[in-house]
Amino acid sequence: MKYRRAEDSPLFTKLKGEEHMIIAQIIANGILMGFIYALVSVGLTLIWGVMDIINFAHGEFLMISMYTAFWMFSLFAMDPLIALPICTILIFVIGVLTYLGIIRRVINAPGLTALLATFGLSMFLKNLAQFLWTPNFRYINNSMVSGKTIELGSIVIGVSQVVAAVASIILTVAVMLFIDRTRTGKAIQATALNKNTALLMGINTKKIYAITFGLSGACVGAAGALMATFFPIYPASGALYSVLAFVSVAMGGFGNIKGALFGGLIIGLAEALGGYMLGTQFKYAIVFLIYLIVIQVRPKGLFGW
Amino acid sequence: MLKVKNLKVGYGNVPVIFDFSFQVKQGDIVAIVGSNGAGKSTLLKTISGILKPTGGEIQFMGERIDTIPAYKIVEKGISHVPEGRQVFGKMSIKDNLLLGAFTIKSEEQKTKLLKDVYEIFPILEERQDQKAETLSGGEQQMLAIARGLMSNPKLLMIDELSLGLAPFLVDKVMDTLKIIRNKVTILLVEQKVQEVLEIADWGYVVQNGRLAIEGTGEELLQSDIVKKAYLGL
Ligand SMILES: Nc1ncnc2c1ncn2[C@@H]1O[C@H](COP(=O)(O)OP(=O)(O)OP(=O)(O)O)[C@@H](O)[C@H]1O
Numbered sequence: 349m350k351y352r353r354a355e356d357s358p359l360f361t362k363l364k365g366e367e368h369m370i371i372a373q374i375i376a377n378g379i380l381m382g383f384i385y386a387l388v389s390v391g392l393t394l395i396w397g398v399m400d401i402i403n404f405a406h407g408e409f410l411m412i413s414m415y416t417a418f419w420m421f422s423l424f425a426m427d428p429l430i431a432l433p434i435c436t437i438l439i440f441v442i443g444v445l446t447y448l449g450i451i452r453r454v455i456n457a458p459g460l461t462a463l464l465a466t467f468g469l470s471m472f473l474k475n476l477a478q479f480l481w482t483p484n485f486r487y488i489n490n491s492m493v494s495g496k497t498i499e500l501g502s503i504v505i506g507v508s509q510v511v512a513a514v515a516s517i518i519l520t521v522a523v524m525l526f527i528d529r530t531r532t533g534k535a536i537q538a539t540a541l542n543k544n545t546a547l548l549m550g551i552n553t554k555k556i557y558a559i560t561f562g563l564s565g566a567c568v569g570a571a572g573a574l575m576a577t578f579f580p581i582y583p584a585s586g587a588l589y590s591v592l593a594f595v596s597v598a599m600g601g602f603g604n605i606k607g608a609l610f611g612g613l614i615i616g617l618a619e620a621l622g623g624y625m626l627g628t629q630f631k632y633a634i635v636f637l638i639y640l641i642v643i644q645v646r647p648k649g650l651f652g653w
Numbered sequence: 654m655l656k657v658k659n660l661k662v663g664y665g666n667v668p669v670i671f672d673f674s675f676q677v678k679q680g681d682i683v684a685i686v687g688s689n690g691a692g693k694s695t696l697l698k699t700i701s702g703i704l705k706p707t708g709g710e711i712q713f714m715g716e717r718i719d720t721i722p723a724y725k726i727v728e729k730g731i732s733h734v735p736e737g738r739q740v741f742g743k744m745s746i747k748d749n750l751l752l753g754a755f756t757i758k759s760e761e762q763k764t765k766l767l768k769d770v771y772e773i774f775p776i777l778e779e780r781q782d783q784k785a786e787t788l789s790g791g792e793q794q795m796l797a798i799a800r801g802l803m804s805n806p807k808l809l810m811i812d813e814l815s816l817g818l819a820p821f822l823v824d825k826v827m828d829t830l831k832i833i834r835n836k837v838t839i840l841l842v843e844q845k846v847q848e849v850l851e852i853a854d855w856g857y858v859v860q861n862g863r864l865a866i867e868g869t870g871e872e873l874l875q876s877d878i879v880k881k882a883y884l885g886l
C-alpha cells in the first residue's frame with residue numbers, strides 16, 4: 349500500500365492532534381515496564397560479568413518467584429508486596445544452591461557445558477512447574493495495588509506498575525551501590541576482572557561466585573513478586589522476560605550493570621511504542637530490530653568495553 | 654620459613670616442574686633465576702596455591718600449605734605479586750591497594766599499611782583516585798608491588814620485578830626491598846640475573862623445571878653456568 353503524501357499514512361494521522369496524549373501515555377507505560385526489565389536484566393548481567401556464564405534459567409527463577417507470590421496470596425492471603433522479601437530471599441537461596449549444586453561443577457568444563465547445564469535447569473524447572481501447578485494461567489486479582497490507577501493530567505497509570513517500577517529503581521540502585529561501595533562488592537568486581545589475581549588478594553572466589561548467583565536471584569526474585577501483581581502466572585511466564593533480558597544485557601554490554609539498566613529502559617519503550625505504532629503482534633519485532641541496529645553500530649553494546 | 658620438597662607440577666598432563674626442592678630462610682632475599690619457560694612462574698603459582706602440585710609438598714612456617722586453597726595462603730602471610738602486573742585496571746588505584754589488604758580486618762592497620770606504601774611510592778598517592786589502567790606500565794608495576802605489600806606479608810614473592818621498569822626505578826625498587834627486608838622475607842624471580850643476584854643472599858638457577866645450581870648470589874655470579882647462560886660472558 350502506498351500513500352501519496354506522508355500525512356496520509358495512518359502513522360502520521362495517529363501522531364496528529366490529541367493523539368500525542370496517547371503517545372505520552374505509552375511512553376509512561378514503556379518507562380515503567382523498562383525499569384522492571386532493568387531489574388531482571390541486572391540480575392542476568394551480574395552473572396555474566398563475574399563468571400562469563402549465561403544463566404538460561406534466569407527466567408525460570410522469575411517464574412518461581414511469581415508462583416511463590418501467587419501461593420502466598422492464595423494460601424495465606426499475603427499481599428505480593430508483603431511477600432516480596434520472602435520471594436527475594438527464596439530466589440537468593442535458589443541462586444546460591446544452583447551455584448553450589450550445578451554451576452560449581454561445570455564452570456571450568458570446556459565448551460558449552462555450563463551453558464547446557466543452565467539450559468537443562470531451565471527446562472527442568474519449567475516442566476516441574478507444569479507438573480506441580482498445571483499449565484493454567486493464574487492471576488493475583490486483588491492485591492492492594494491491583495486495579496488502582498493514578499491520573500497525571502490525561503495520563504492514567506496503574507498503581508501496581510508504578511509501585512513495581514519504583515521498587516525496581518530502588519533495588520537496581522541498591523545493587524549498584526553494593527557492587528560499587530562495599531568490601532564484598534569490590535571483591536566481586538576484582539573477581540570479575542581477574543579471578544586468579546583476586547585469589548592472590550585472599551578473596552575466596554568460590555564464595556564470591558555463590559554470592560553473585562544469590563544476588564542475581566534476589567534481583568529476579570524481587571522482580572517476580574512485583575510483576576505478579578499485574579502479569580499472569582504460568583510455567584512459561586518467565587521465559588519471555590528472560591529473552592527480553594538477554595536482549596537488554598547484550599544491548600547494554602554484557603556484564604555491565606548500567607548497560608542493563610539502559611537496555612531495560614530501551615526495551616520497555618520500544619515494546620510500548622512498537623506495539624502502538626505497528627500493532628501488538630509486532631511489538632517484539634521492534635525490540636529485536638533496535639537490538640540488531642545497536643549491535644551493528646556497537647558490537648559490544650552501548651556500555652561494553 | 655618456606656620449604657619446598659620434591660615438588661612436581663604440570664599443566665594438564667604436561668609436567669613442567671620435576672622434583673624441585675628449595676627453601677627460603679627468614680629475613681633473606683632469595684632469587685630464582687632461569688630462562689624463559691624454565692618454570693619460575695609456575696613455581697610461584699604453586700606456592701601461592703593458584704596451581705596444585707601433582708607431587709611433593711610445601712611447608713610455610715612449619716605448616717603444610719599445598720593442600721589449602723589459595724585465598725587462605727594469603728592469610729598465612731604469603732603475598733604473590735604476579736607476572737605482568739595484573740592490576741585491576743577498571744578500579745581505582747586506592748581500591749587496588751585496599752584489595753591487597755583484603756585479608757586485613759582492622760581498619761586502623763589498613764590505614765597504616767596504606768600510609769606506608771604511599772611513602773615508598775608517592776606517585777600512587779597523587780593518583781589514588783585514578784583508574785589503574787591509566788597508569789604507565791612502570792607505574793602499574795609499582796602498584797602491583799605496593800598491593801602485594803598491603804597484606805602485610807611475612808613472605809613477599811615478586812615475579813619479574815624489573816618488567817617494564819626503567820633502570821633507575823629497578824634500582825629504586827631494589828633499594829626499597831633492602832629497606833623492607835628486615836620486616837619481610839623476599840623471594841624474587843628475575844630475568845635480570847646480574848642485578849638480582851647482586852642483592853640476593855641465596856639464589857637458585859632453574860633449567861627446564863629442574864634445579865641446576867644453587868649458592869650465594871656472589872657464588873652464582875662467578876659460576877660457569879650463570880656466566881655462560883645468563884650473562885653472556
Ligand atoms: N597455563 C598454561 N598452560 C599450559 N602450559 C603452560 C601454562 N603456563 C605455562 N606453561 C608452560 O609451562 C612452562 C613453564 O612456564 P613458566 O611460566 O613457569 O615459565 P617462566 O620460567 O616463568 O618463564 P618466563 O621467564 O618466560 O616468565 C612453559 O613451557 C610454558 O609453556
Ligand SMILES: [Mg+2]
Pocket residue numbers: 693694695736812
Ligand atoms: Mg614467568
